[in-house]
Amino acid sequence: MYFGIDIGHNCPPDTGAVSGKHSEDVYTKKVGELVIKQLVQRGHRAVSVTPRRAYGARLRDRIMSSLKQRARKANRLGVDYFVSIHFNAAANRRASGSEIFVYNYHSSARTLAQEVLNRIVALGFRNRKVKTGNFAVLKYTNMPAILIECCFLTSTEDMNRFNVEQMATAIVNGLVGDPPIIVDSSIPGILKVKVNTYAKPSTDQSSSIKRRELYPIDIGEYKAILLGDEEGHYYVKLDDEQIGERKVHYIYSQHAEFLDKVVAGVLKVKVSTYAKPSSDQSSSINPTELYSLEAGEYKGKLLDEQNGHYVVELDKLIGEREVHYIFAQHAEFVVE
Numbered sequence: 001m002y003f004g005i006d007i008g009h010n011c012p013p014d015t016g017a018v019s020g021k022h023s024e025d026v027y028t029k030k031v032g033e034l035v036i037k038q039l040v041q042r043g044h045r046a047v048s049v050t051p052r053r054a055y056g057a058r059l060r061d062r063i064m065s066s067l068k069q070r071a072r073k074a075n076r077l078g079v080d081y082f083v084s085i086h087f088n089a090a091a092n093r094r095a096s097g098s099e100i101f102v103y104n105y106h107s108s109a110r111t112l113a114q115e116v117l118n119r120i121v122a123l124g125f126r127n128r129k130v131k132t133g134n135f136a137v138l139k140y141t142n143m144p145a146i147l148i149e150c151c152f153l154t155s156t157e158d159m160n161r162f163n164v165e166q167m168a169t170a171i172v173n174g175l176v177g178d179p180p181i182i183v184d185s186s187i188p189g190i191l192k193v194k195v196n197t198y199a200k201p202s203t204d205q206s207s208s209i210k211r212r213e214l215y216p217i218d219i220g221e222y223k224a225i226l227l228g229d230e231e232g233h234y235y236v237k238l239d240d241e242q243i244g245e246r247k248v249h250y251i252y253s254q255h256a257e258f259l260d261k262v263v264a265g266v267l268k269v270k271v272s273t274y275a276k277p278s279s280d281q282s283s284s285i286n287p288t289e290l291y292s293l294e295a296g297e298y299k300g301k302l303l304d305e306q307n308g309h310y311v312v313e314l315d316k317l318i319g320e321r322e323v324h325y326i327f328a329q330h331a332e333f334v335v336e
């Protein structure tokens with residue numbers, strides 16, 4: 001997919017809001033540039049549509065020039081989606097959270113906006129919903145267009161939570177889908193095949209895979225190493241038994257179950273996060289059951305991986321639970 005990324009403001013006299021040390025121009029640029037970089041890394045095309053200069057006699061004309069040039073560039077390039085990045089500000093310092101604007105509520109832009117908002121809200125920001133807005137950049141673009149108000153510069157709570165990398169990743173995951181969870185280290189265990197099925201070379205449906213590349217695999221238990229968990233499939237290397245002419249296979253996860261041996265290692269927490277009692281979003285978990293987990297290294301056992309979370313038992317007691325769920329994008333489990 002091809003994305004036009006509108007790094008909000010950054011085109012004097014079209015400059016963003018400022019609150020104390022927090023500047024919208026600085027934050028939209030940091031987040032926007034990282035969004036472009038990540039989209040490209042994930043195999044998509046993305047360009048900035050922010051102009052260098054605004055033209056016109058009056059202030060009003062120059063602001064409109066800044067906005068219209070963004071839409072025009074996106075239209076000229078023929079991007080598939082237009083994504084405008086902004087930060088909010090309000091006189092009321094209690095105003096907080098994230099919201100995304102679309103021009104028409106009944107459009108594919110709204111679906112895309114919802115996907116992005118879900119990811120941002122998952123970081124802990126208040127959900128201010130997808131809304132309609134009569135903004136020039138939304139109005140004059142020919143393709144589905146969204147305008148993201150990441151969070152409030154004027155909210156201490158939001159600014160404490162805000163992190164450029166997490167925000168950019170949330171936006172990218174909303175735009176193109178969450179990346180497959182690749183287990184960082186292979187996990188030894190048993191693949192329990194529950195129905196006769198196929199060992200496949202990819203996650204594609206068996207009907208669209210060449211016959212000679214589909215190997216039947218019978219009900220039973222197979223010693224295996226789990227290499228990844230992708231798009232509803234186990235990506236496994238079978239230990240003893242060779243099935244067909246491949247060593248690694250994709251097995252539809254509804255046809256099998258992977259039983260892992262408990263793995264000892266170190267949980268490397270990269271950003272301060274929560275140790276949770278389940279893989280639910282932290283916003284929907286009772287705060288008394290959320291334990292803060294500072295960045296650092298924690299020895300323990302990896303019990304499972306579920307819904308983008310590590311399920312771990314840490315040697316050091318965190319809060320009052322033995323087992324915690326840690327968002328996998330905030331940490332890395334390294335097998336010893």
Ligand SMILES: [Zn+2]
Binds near residue numbers: 009016017024086087
């Ligand atoms: Zn703005």
